[in-house]
Amino acid sequence: MKVLGILGSPRVGGNSDILLDQALAGAKDSGAEVEKIVLAHKKISGCLDCDKCDETGVCAVKDDMLEIHKKLLEADSIIHSVPVYFWSMTAQMKAYLDRWCAFFDADWRWHRSYYPKMKGKKIGLITVCGDLDVSTADPIVHSFKTTSQFTGLKWIGAVQASASKKGEVNSNEAAKKEAYDLGRKTAV
Ligand SMILES: Cc1cc2nc3c(=O)[nH]c(=O)nc-3n(C[C@H](O)[C@H](O)[C@H](O)COP(=O)(O)O)c2cc1C
Secondary structure, X not given: XXXXXXXXXXXXXXXXXXXXXXXXXXXXXXXXXXXEEEHHHOOOOOOOOOOHHHHHOOOOOOOOHHHHHHHHHHOOEEEXXXXXXXXXXXXXXXXXXXXXXXXEOOOOOEOOOOOXXXXXXXXXXXXXXOOOOHHHHHHHHHHHHHXXXXXXXXXXXXXXXXXXXXXXXHHOHHHHHHHHHHHHHHHO
């Protein structure tokens, strides 16, 4: 079983990174092979809506997302972790998510090149916001959860934590446990 962790924060070693590591530890303890991708270390442009992928199933934008597409296909579960930036997800995570477009055909069904490889994959989310009210991240949860439901992925849940300074979430044992448990859910 392969679990892919996708970090959407440019602050490596920050709060969403710490919680993602917890989730990956939970997955590893459940027997999974884990890998983490730091989007900020990759070159990922936005989707061009050029429709070329409708024909070929391959994205026309030649950057690091092509390698990530392959890793997404190989993974059994994908856990994303991202901080709230201006009541939304970071630019890195949004560019990555928009590039999922290549997986779909013109009618937004899984492209024949990817079905059934994508269908049924487990997908989870971790958010961190500076606001004490963690519902600040609800729009990000809505985006990932709706994408999962719309495409037939298996939504395994979201962990929403509050933390501001780099590493502050380390003292939030409840959030770390929730993230660890999210990782364990990849095995169920
Ligand atoms: C550009 C920017 C925008 C932010 N916007 C928000 C926001 O709208 N709401 C909020 O609660 N926190 C906001 N924050 C705070 C971060 O979500 C918070 O510091 C978080 O812990 C960062 O996580 P990280 O350490 O994983 O990068 C913002 C931070 C930055 C740098």
